[in-house]
Amino acid sequence: MDELMQALAGAAVEVEAMLDRVLTAESEPESRLINAMRYAALDGGKRLRPFLLLQSAGLFGVARVPAVRTAAAVELVHCYSLVHDDLPAMDDDELRRGKPTVHRAFDEATAILAGDALLTLAFEVLAHPDTHSNPEVRADLVGGLARAAGAHGMVGGQMIDLSAEGRDMDIGEITRLQRLKTGALIAFACESGAVLGRTAEPSREALRGYAHDLGLAFQIADDLLDVEGSAEEAGKAVGKDAVRGKATFVSILGPERAREQAHMLARQAISHLANFGEKATLLRQAARYVVDRRS
Numbered sequence: 001m002d003e004l005m006q007a008l009a010g011a012a013v014e015v016e017a018m019l020d021r022v023l024t025a026e027s028e029p030e031s032r033l034i035n036a037m038r039y040a041a042l043d044g045g046k047r048l049r050p051f052l053l054l055q056s057a058g059l060f061g062v063a064r065v066p067a068v069r070t071a072a073a074v075e076l077v078h079c080y081s082l083v084h085d086d087l088p089a090m091d092d093d094e095l096r097r098g099k100p101t102v103h104r105a106f107d108e109a110t111a112i113l114a115g116d117a118l119l120t121l122a123f124e125v126l127a128h129p130d131t132h133s134n135p136e137v138r139a140d141l142v143g144g145l146a147r148a149a150g151a152h153g154m155v156g157g158q159m160i161d162l163s164a165e166g167r168d169m170d171i172g173e174i175t176r177l178q179r180l181k182t183g184a185l186i187a188f189a190c191e192s193g194a195v196l197g198r199t200a201e202p203s204r205e206a207l208r209g210y211a212h213d214l215g216l217a218f219q220i221a222d223d224l225l226d227v228e229g230s231a232e233e234a235g236k237a238v239g240k241d242a243v244r245g246k247a248t249f250v251s252i253l254g255p256e257r258a259r260e261q262a263h264m265l266a267r268q269a270i271s272h273l274a275n276f277g278e279k280a281t282l283l284r285q286a287a288r289y290v291v292d293r294r295s
Contacts (some may be wrong), residue, residue: 004285012047018072036114044097060197073122080118148188157181169247183215213269220262
């Protein structure tokens with residue numbers, strides 16, 4: 001696991017440097033917006049999605065700059081989603097990554113605009129020739145991220161999540177919700193390495209299968225942390241799902257069965273990587289890590 005933690009930390013440093021580069025400071029009046037964007041995107045988070053993308057790119061020998069730029073674009077979308085999820089109209093959170101949320105540190109209007117700007121910047125990064133010399137690959141990445149982030153992906157999942165408060169949901173409904181809200185962006189991150197490497201469909205399919213199971217395992221672990229974790233460990237408020245009457249994997253299955261399901265999904269995710277051999281060692285370790293983490 002030490003190898004994984006070093007790789008996660010290394011990926012975070014690379015992506016942080018790229019985010020710092022693309023989030024350039026501007027003069028007034030734009031500076032407040034840029035400062036809010038930087039506050040949301042820099043100095044925080046595990047950078048798991050960028051790590052998954054960098055590892056998947058490594059399977060196909062993708063050059064580092066295109067891989068890191070694409071990883072930064074994924075993280076920009078993830079950070080935008082956190083800024084908007086934390087707003088009073090959504091989850092109304094005051095703490096994120098151990099510090100005040102963007103709307104608390106700045107104001108609600110600035111938080112909304114910062115989220116909008118982070119999202120659009122992600123597509124600007126992907127569309128740039130430095131991300132890939134082939135315009136078809138860039139278009140594939142832009143289209144894939146749009147689908148993962150949009151109404152049939154992350155945003156659609158958030159809408160279902162908001163409408164789910166206070167009503168009963170079965171395990172199938174929750175699985176679909178989380179496949180969209182959490183899993184779609186993880187799936188894009190995993191498959192993007194194959195897109196950048198212009199590899200054949202079987203490899204893409206294997207990474208999609210890995211990402212599907214990993215995303216669900218990640219969400220179950222998140223649900224467990226909301227029940228069993230502390231705000232200090234998580235870097236955000238916990239116990240919110242029960243207060244809002246949200247159905248989760250844990251509320252339906254119970255903690256022990258949910259934990260067993262998460263471990264089963266992690267093993268299933270690993271099985272999709274059989275054809276990649278030792279090159280996928282860190283991706284296998286990541287599947288185990290997501291279910292054992294404490295934040």
